[in-house]
Amino acid sequence: MDAVDRRIIAALREHGRATYAELGRQVGLSASAVHERVGKLETSGVITGYHAVVNPSSVGLGVTSLIGIYSTDTADDEDVAEALARLDEVESCYRVAGDESFIVKVRVATVDDLERTLGRLRRIEGIARTRTTLVLSTRFEGRPNTSEVDDGDE
Amino acid sequence: MDAVDRRIIAALREHGRATYAELGRQVGLSASAVHERVGKLETSGVITGYHAVVNPSSVGLGVTSLIGIYSTDTADDEDVAEALARLDEVESCYRVAGDESFIVKVRVATVDDLERTLGRLRRIEGIARTRTTLVLSTRFEGRPNTSEVDDGDE
DNA sequence: ATTGAAATATTGCACAA
DNA sequence: TTGTGCAATATTTCAAT
Numbered sequence: 546m547d548a549v550d551r552r553i554i555a556a557l558r559e560h561g562r563a564t565y566a567e568l569g570r571q572v573g574l575s576a577s578a579v580h581e582r583v584g585k586l587e588t589s590g591v592i593t594g595y596h597a598v599v600n601p602s603s604v605g606l607g608v609t610s611l612i613g614i615y616s617t618d619t620a621d622d623e624d625v626a627e628a629l630a631r632l633d634e635v636e637s638c639y640r641v642a643g644d645e646s647f648i649v650k651v652r653v654a655t656v657d658d659l660e661r662t663l664g665r666l667r668r669i670e671g672i673a674r675t676r677t678t679l680v681l682s683t684r685f686e687g688r689p690n691t692s693e694v695d696d697g698d699e
Numbered sequence: 700m701d702a703v704d705r706r707i708i709a710a711l712r713e714h715g716r717a718t719y720a721e722l723g724r725q726v727g728l729s730a731s732a733v734h735e736r737v738g739k740l741e742t743s744g745v746i747t748g749y750h751a752v753v754n755p756s757s758v759g760l761g762v763t764s765l766i767g768i769y770s771t772d773t774a775d776d777e778d779v780a781e782a783l784a785r786l787d788e789v790e791s792c793y794r795v796a797g798d799e800s801f802i803v804k805v806r807v808a809t810v811d812d813l814e815r816t817l818g819r820l821r822r823i824e825g826i827a828r829t830r831t832t833l834v835l836s837t838r839f840e841g842r843p844n845t846s847e848v849d850d851g852d853e
Numbered sequence: 854a855t856t857g858a859a860a861t862a863t864t865g866c867a868c869a870a
Numbered sequence: 871t872t873g874t875g876c877a878a879t880a881t882t883t884c885a886a887t
Contacts, residue, residue: 546757554753561715561749564863566881578854580883591757595715596750596841599708603700603745606844611765611793611802626838633845638838639765648765648832652844678802684780684792687750687841690760690806691787720862732873734864855887862881869874 546591549574550582554592557583558689561595598687606652608659609680612666613645620671622646628669634662645676700745703728704736708746711737712843715749752841760806762813763834766820767799774825776800782823788816799830 552572556563565576565583572579586592601607616625622640629638629649637650653659659677666675706726710717719730719737726733740746755761770779776794783792783803791804807813813831820829 551758554751554758557751558753559750561751564881565883575855576881577856577883581854591754592751593754594752596713596752596843597708597711597715597746598748598750599712600745600747604705604708609793611795630839636842636844637840639763639834639840640836640838641765642833642835645832647838648834678799679796680793680802681796682794684794684801685784686791686793688790689750690790718862719864729874730862731864731866731875735872857886858884860881860883863879865878866876867874870872 550586550591553579553582554586555689555691557592557595558691561597601652601683605654608653608656609683610651610659611678611680612649612651612663613676613678614647614649614666615644615673615675616646616671617673620646620673622671625669625671628671629666632662632665634658704740704745707733707736708740709843709845711746711749712845715751755806755837759808762807762810763837764805764813765832765834766803766805766817767830767832768801768803768820769798769827769829770800771825771827774800774827776825779823779825782825783820786816786819788812 549572553568556568556571565579568574568583569576569579574582583592601609614625614629616622625646626638626640629635629647634651634653635649636652639648640646641648651659651662653662663675663677666672703726707722710722710725719733722728722737723730723733728736737746755763768779768783770776779800780792780794783789783801788805788807789803790806793802794800795802805813805816807816817829817831820826
């Protein structure tokens, strides 16, 4: 992984559909070379995927919440994580340090759906209780931090 | 926005670099038709962008934390949000209901960097204090919830 | 990493359902 | 209006170097 790889990554983080030809022009390489580099970044697990980002309310998922998950004393957190993964509405899941075992981000259509999700969460073996924080608005999300892609050498 | 649009969106959420030709094969439309539909979804703000997802530690951002922001009594939350947006290491920013005004997700290279970021946060006008939850591991993140894309009619 | 070449994809446009 | 088919570019993807 050199500076060129990092520039390609930064470009793809901002513009996931950039063509290899475009990327090549940006970094001063042929499309083929970029193609091969990106392929290697993908198979080595540096780039894990490409996703379209959608305005949640326009796909009927207007209610976002951040939910802290408290485990029971005897819980196996691995099992809890798997149970959380089985719920479609759980978009992200973080294992955290502190009183809570996990913090998850949940996106649903309505507060009624949120209530249903909370019910499902509480019924998961190993979950003692939950603490819900409702998101009023998302100022920004998943913004690429490219601060480390600063190369001195060019 | 019809069922075909929803299927295209679902496909692009999973596979952001899918070609129009590929998408067309999936939904039974010509590449031209898909091209036009996607263009409209983009200009109407349904699809807001495409991004490569990168393994954070492989780009030197191995430390993730979720930080609750408490505002002062006199704070203008709009100003606070703008100040938060100016910090590169703040990847996501949610305005929330509850004791905290915002919850932000911060990604940095080391705990030293985290300490520096916390210092920057506390120096922002309008922020009274912060509450940091360290992420031990990310089980999954930004997973597309396609549960609402269930069409009965096909 | 490059070049060259064949296969594939993009994208504008005329026209048809 | 939305989709199709076509044609001109452009891109992808290989093999050879």
